[in-house]
Amino acid sequence: MAAKQNMSDNFRRSPCPVAGILDIVGDKWTLLVVRDLFAGKQTYSEFQKSPERIPSNILADRLKRLLEYGIIEKEPYQTRPVRYRYALTGRGRELGKVLKAMVAWGEKHIPGSRSVIKP
């Protein structure tokens, strides 16, 4: 767990920071969860309701990975029954610039795109 928190794995594909970030968020779904957090969503069921309809098993896996890499954190907001809330860490919030650059590119080059994130 600390192994991934500090990312000291020497199993990285290369020392390139682009390769490094892609090893963490380089897939079709992970950054959509991060986007949802920026958009104010906090719970598992809220993520599931997003228009892309992320499969439940994938969502569980991505949340686990984001936790392992210290990009999000999880805390119970009620007991009996226990329910959890997810939030971005500092490290996660710093992905905002990546997301903003993506939004800019998408709005310019993909017709019909309209942002959901507040800047």
Add this chain to the structure above:
Amino acid sequence: MAAKQNMSDNFRRSPCPVAGILDIVGDKWTLLVVRDLFAGKQTYSEFQKSPERIPSNILADRLKRLLEYGIIEKEPYQTRPVRYRYALTGRGRELGKVLKAMVAWGEKHIPGSRSVIKP
């Protein structure tokens, strides 16, 4: 082909620009090819020599997709035998901001990262 060039597919997961860009470059390899192009690489064999060792079939597939989406273009730089050079289009060059944001995040949060891209 024009169908993808203008991205008028209504098969997109959602109108979100983040989802849209992830449908195009959201995987472990595509942005590494784009990074290589920013780093001055131009040919198939140069891409293959990058430290992440992209599998040949994946490289061929990603180049094809990048061409379809108008992010790169291909031209022969010699005949007999014919050899090709790839280059970023305007649309491709505009991914520079996404890459730069990723480099910044990676250098800050992934120990041992060192950039290969010239700003």
Add this chain to the structure above:
DNA sequence: TTTAGTAACTTTCAATATGCAAGTCGGTTG
């Protein structure tokens, strides 16, 4: 006191994507 409902997952299994190795094609060089 079953019955229904909700949130947060987990499991199963078929379909798709990835990765490695080897092969192909057109052509040049020794």
Add this chain to the structure above:
DNA sequence: CAACCGACTTGCATATTGAAAGTTACTAAA
């Protein structure tokens, strides 16, 4: 003619994804 090069393509085993259903813990309604 044998070896080599660049740019791919093919075959096949393994890994990941996705759709759907199931589980757990608990509350509220009938």
